[in-house]
Amino acid sequence: MLNKLTDAQVKSATAEGQKQRKIADGGGLTLVIRSGSKTWWYRYRFAGKQKTYSIGTYPEVSLKEARAQRDEARRLLSENKDPVMARRTKGIRQQHDAENTFKAVAEDWLQNQETELAAETIRITRRRLENWVYPKLGTLPLTEIDPPAVLKVLRRIEDQGKHETAHRIRQRISQVYRFAISEGRAQWDPAGNLSGVLKTTPTQNRAAIIKPDELAGLLRAIDGYAGQPATCAALQLSPLVFLRPGELRMATWEEIDLDNWMWVVPGRRMKGTKKAKRAGQVPDHKIPLPRQAIEILQPLKQLTGHRDLVFESIKPGRPISDNTINSALRTMGYDSSRMVSHGFRSTASTLLHEMGWQPEIIELQLAHKQRNDVAAVYNRSARIQERTKMMQQWADYLDSLKQGADVVAINRR
Template identity: 40%
Template sequence: MPLTATAVRQALPKAKAYKLSDSHGLFLLVNPKGAKYWRYKYRYGGKEKTLALGVFPEVSLKDARVAHQEARAKLDKGLDPGQERRIEKLTRNLAAADSFESVALEWFDKIMPDKSESYRVRTRRILEKDLFPVIGQRPVGAIKPPEMLAALRRIEARGANDIAHRAKQTAGQVFRYAVATGRAERDPSADLKGALAPRNKKHHAAITDPAAVGRLMVAIDGFAGTPIVKTALQLSALLFQRPGEIRAMEWAEINWEQARWEIPPEKMKMRTPHVVPLCRQALELLEELHLLTGRGRYVFPSARGASRCISENTVRIALRTMGYDKETMTAHGFRAMARTILDEVLGCRVDWIEHQLAHAVKDANGRAYNRTAHLEGRAQMMQQWADYLDQLRVQEEAGNVVNIRKA
C-alpha cells in the first residue's frame, strides 16, 4: 500500500533501522536516531542497487516520488540512475573548476605577483565587484560575446566607462589564459572592439606657468608636515618620476657613487630598468633623510610601519593640505609640469625629456634606447631643472618671477 504524507511524518524511530515502502522500489528508511531517508531500490546489470533521493522533511513524499519517476525513466532507457547521478555530479564539479571565477583566480595567482600593489588591488576589485557577480559561475569556455557585453554594460550603466574598459581588458587576459590552458577555445572580449562607450578623458592637473610653479615651490618649502612627506614632495618636483615609483623608492636603489637612482624593471610601468640622474639638490635631500630612514628598506617608509612605503594618497593629501585641489595640481602633475617647462621654457631636447620620463623612446633606426643612453646630457638637464626650480622659488619669495624662455 502506498505511503501517505501523514504516515511519513508520524514514522517514529525504533531500536533498529526499518523501511516503509511506497511503490516500485521507493521506500523511506528510518534510522534509530529518527532521521528519515528516501531511497530507491532497483536492479541494473543483474545487480541490486540503491539510489539516495534525499532526506525528509527537506524532500517531501511528493518530491521523492518525482525524483523516483525520473530515475525509473532513465532505467527504462537502459541507463543506470546511480551512474548517471555520478556523471552529473562530476560534470558539475568540472564546470565549477572551469568557471570564469576559478580560472580568473588561478590566473591572478600566477600572473599578478610581480605586478605593482596598486595594479593588483585594482584588478582584484574589478574581478570581485564587476565580473564575478555576473559571469563568475559560468563555464569560462561557454561565455559568448553578448554575455560578456552585458556584464560590461552594467558597469557603464553607473557611468564608470573607464572601469568598463579596464574590466574588458582584464576579462580578455583571463580568457586568453583559459585558451592557453585548454579551458576555452577563444577570447569573446576580442569581438567587443568598439562596442563600449569611449573612455572618459582624464587629464592629470598640473601647474605649468613659471610664476605658479614658483608659488608651488615656496609652498612645498614651507610644508609643515613630516620630513618624510616633505622630502617626497620635493623629490616629486625635482625628479618627476611616476608617483608610485617615487613613494616606493628604496635605499638600495640609490647609487651614491655615480649619483643615480637605479630603478629595477619590475617597478617600472614599461618593465624596463630606468636610471634617474640625481642633481645636487636631490642628493642633499636624500643624505639628510638617510639619517632618519636609512636603516630601513624604503626611503619613504609608512607611518604605520617601516615594512611598507607611504601610501599612494600621501603626496596627494599633502598637496590638498597646501591648498592645491585636484583641479589645480596632482601628484602625477609634477611630470607634466617638468615636461612642459623643460621643453617650452628651458629648450631641452625632447628625446632626453621623454627618456627621463621613462617613456618609450627610439633612435633613428627605430631601436629602443637603453637605460644609460644620453645619461651625461640627461644629468645636465636634471641639474638645470633643479636650479631653475630654485630660481623660481627665490624669485617668488622676492616677488619677482621672470619667465626665461628659449630663444
C-alpha cells in the same frame, strides 16, 4: 499499473515483522521497508541487466517526488540512457561546476600572476573583482556565464561614469577565461568580443600645472610647506627629478651617490612587468642630480642616512605612502583637478619641450618605454652629458620662476 499507493498507505506501512518488505507503486517504483527506514527504489533493465536506482528515503522524498524521479528515469531509458550513469555524470558535472566558479578560477589566475604582475597591480585587480564582478558572477560556474551576463556587470560600472574601469575589468574577465581555457576548465571567453560595445573611455590626463606663473606659485608654496622632513624633501624633489611617485618614495640611500651627483634607480623598481624585470629587460634609470637636489638630499641624509629608506614615514622601516605628496598638495590648496604628484612629469615634459630640448632627451629622462629594447638600454646609459646639462638648466629655471621670472628660458646648449 502506475501510482497504486496513496500517501496514507506509505505513511502507515510497516515491515510487519519482516526484515525487509517491498510495496510496489507501479512502473518499477518500489517502497522498501526495513526496521526503522523506508527507501524508494526504481528497478529497471538496461543493456540486458537488472539494475536498481536508489531515489531516496521517505519522508525526505515524498511519494509525489519519488514518482517524478521515476518518470524522469523512464524518460532517460526511452532515450537509451542509463539513469544511474546519468545521475553519476550529473554529480561529476555539479562538482566540476562548484570547483570552477568564476571566483575560484579568478583567484587561481591571480595566484598564477604573482610572478608576472606587480604586487600593487594584483591588489588593485583583486579589489576591483571583489567590488564589481564577484557579487554578480562569483558563484556562477564559468560555463554558465554568457556575454549578456558579463555585459550587465560592465554596464553597471559604466552607469557610474567609470568607463576606464569597465574596460579594464572586461580585460581581466577575458584573461581569467583565457587562463581557464588553457587548463581545460572552460571552452570559450564570453568577454572576448565585448570591447566594441563598451563606451569609449573619455580622454582624461592627470592634472598638471604647465603655465610658468602658476608653477612659480606652486614652487613657492612647496618651499613654505611645513611637514615631516621626508615629506618636505620628497615634495621639493618631485619637480626637480620628475620621477614616477612610486619610484621616488621607495628610494634607498644606496641608489644615491651624493659625491658624483647621480641617482640610479635599479630596473627592478622601474615600471615594467615582473617577467621583463627578471629577464633584465628593464634597465636601470640614471638621474643626473642638479645642485639644488644635492642641497635637499644632504641634510636629509643626516636624518635618515643611517637607515635604508630615503623618504621614511613616521613608521620606521616604511616609506611614505602613495598619497603623501598628494595630501601635501591638498593642504597647500591644490586639489586633484589642479595638480597631482604624477603631474610633475607632465609639467617637466611640457616646459622642457618649450625650452628647446630634444624630445628624445626628455623621453629618456622620463624613462618612457622605447619600442626597441636594445636601443633603450643603450640610450639610457648614453647621452648622459646632455641629460646632465638639461637637469641642471631645468633646476635653475625652477629657481628663476620662484624668484619672479615669468617666461620659459631658451635652451642655450
